[in-house]
Amino acid sequence: MNYDEIYNLESTYASGAVGRRPVAIVRARGATLWDSEGRAYIDCASAHGWANVGHSHPTVTAAIQAQADTLVAQPESAYNDVRAQWMQELAAVLQTSLGWETCAIHPSNSGTEAIEAAIKLARLLTGRRGLVAARRGFHGRTLGSLSLTWNKKYRQPFEPLVAGVEHIPYNSIEAAEAAIGDETAAVVVEIVQGEGGVFPGETEYFQALRRLCTERGALLVVDEIQTGVGRTGRWLACEHHRLSPDVVTLGKSIGGGVPMGVTAWRGELGRFKAGTHGSTFGGNPLACAASRAVLQVMAEERLPERAARLGDRLMAGLRAIPSDQVREVRGLGLMVGVELRGKVTPVLQALMDRGVWALPAGMNVLRLLPPLVISEAELDRVVEAVGETLR
Numbered sequence: 302m303n304y305d306e307i308y309n310l311e312s313t314y315a316s317g318a319v320g321r322r323p324v325a326i327v328r329a330r331g332a333t334l335w336d337s338e339g340r341a342y343i344d345c346a347s348a349h350g351w352a353n354v355g356h357s358h359p360t361v362t363a364a365i366q367a368q369a370d371t372l373v374a375q376p377e378s379a380y381n382d383v384r385a386q387w388m389q390e391l392a393a394v395l396q397t398s399l400g401w402e403t404c405a406i407h408p409s410n411s412g413t414e415a416i417e418a419a420i421k422l423a424r425l426l427t428g429r430r431g432l433v434a435a436r437r438g439f440h441g442r443t444l445g446s447l448s449l450t451w452n453k454k455y456r457q458p459f460e461p462l463v464a465g466v467e468h469i470p471y472n473s474i475e476a477a478e479a480a481i482g483d484e485t486a487a488v489v490v491e492i493v494q495g496e497g498g499v500f501p502g503e504t505e506y507f508q509a510l511r512r513l514c515t516e517r518g519a520l521l522v523v524d525e526i527q528t529g530v531g532r533t534g535r536w537l538a539c540e541h542h543r544l545s546p547d548v549v550t551l552g553k554s555i556g557g558g559v560p561m562g563v564t565a566w567r568g569e570l571g572r573f574k575a576g577t578h579g580s581t582f583g584g585n586p587l588a589c590a591a592s593r594a595v596l597q598v599m600a601e602e603r604l605p606e607r608a609a610r611l612g613d614r615l616m617a618g619l620r621a622i623p624s625d626q627v628r629e630v631r632g633l634g635l636m637v638g639v640e641l642r643g644k645v646t647p648v649l650q651a652l653m654d655r656g657v658w659a660l661p662a663g664m665n666v667l668r669l670l671p672p673l674v675i676s677e678a679e680l681d682r683v684v685e686a687v688g689e690t691l692r
């Protein structure tokens with residue numbers, strides 16, 4: 302099918318909820334996307350941040366194919382061999398990264414569901430109702446996670462949302478001191494605010510949140526849906542701050558492109574009682590097999606280390622661009638933002654014209670989230686294209 306045919310069909314039936322670029326992506330491999338007209342783009346979006354191991358990684362593809370031939374879906378209401386092994390392997394990663402002695406895992410199908418489960422878990426385990434989240438934070442678009450999301454544009458049309466949420470300034474220990482109290486069930490925070498503009502948090506802030514949550518009996522929930530599994534140069538971004546949260550949420554890259562969300566917590570805190578939460582597809586063997594392959598590739602190809610090294614290279618290259626349109630370059634590993642003095646939309650289009658597919662973060666931040674397998678040569682081409690665009 303050519304672009305016009307695809308465009309006409311999708312436009313006839315699409316809900317309208319998602320704005321589209323005037324391009325149809327039909328194939329991808331590694332860090333390259335191809336459109337319906339055969340044009341190639343260097344992927345600096347990882348399809349909203351899921352493609353950390355790259356597109357069509359042979360290990361992940363083989364795992365999906367083999368599992369599709371064996372058993373695609375089986376709810377958690379029966380035990381399953383692939384799920385069991387995946388839980389053990391994921392728990393080992395989380396326990397090492399976060400310093401947890403034990404680990405409980407609730408699998409779901411998306412980032413927003415992982416947050417929904419975290420909210421329910423926090424309310425069940427603490428018996429409290431209050432939730433504290435950060436300004437500029439993004440946690441999803443279903444009604445519970447939307448209540449924690451800051452941007453009014455996403456929230457206002459759907460109010461009233463979940464009651465009891467307070468948004469406080471990010472990186473402000475003073476605000477956290479004032480907001481966290483005896484009615485707080487959970488504090489929910491990102492280590493680098495992604496959608497909000499690629500703002501990394503500070504170690505003292507996270508350590509203060511840890512202390513306040515412990516003292517005041519609230520759970521510290523870290524949303525690693527975007528920062529998770531290798532993106533920031535560590536398996537989990539918490540490691541940069543030696544932070545041991547109570548609950549962590551994963552999504553995007555954890556399923557290697559098969560929809561998956563994860564809510565995981567220190568096992569000592571307790572569990573859901575049977576019947577209090579669940580999902581038909583959560584923990585399906587297809588997603589678990591893909592996720593096992595992701596964990597394997599991450600370790601074998603040392604992708605977190607690669608993200609750290611390439612992230613430094615990318616940020617150094619971007620900082621060296623002589624342009625008065627750049628206000629700041631910031632980020633962690635291969636999660637990079639270029640804050641511009643003007644709007645990002647024309648820059649995204651100009652980059653596409655140069656064969657680079659990037660993302661916005663708010664109105665004036667260019668966000669680069671390439672697959673962690675991107676080559677040095679591709680990354681250098683990205684820097685060159687950004688330089689040409691901002692000249």
Ligand SMILES: Cc1ncc(COP(=O)(O)O)c(C=O)c1O
Nearest residue numbers: 411412413439440441526527552
């Ligand atoms: C930090 C964070 N939390 C939650 C979500 C929601 O994930 P999903 O789109 O899979 O529902 C996102 C998506 O961008 C995210 O970046």
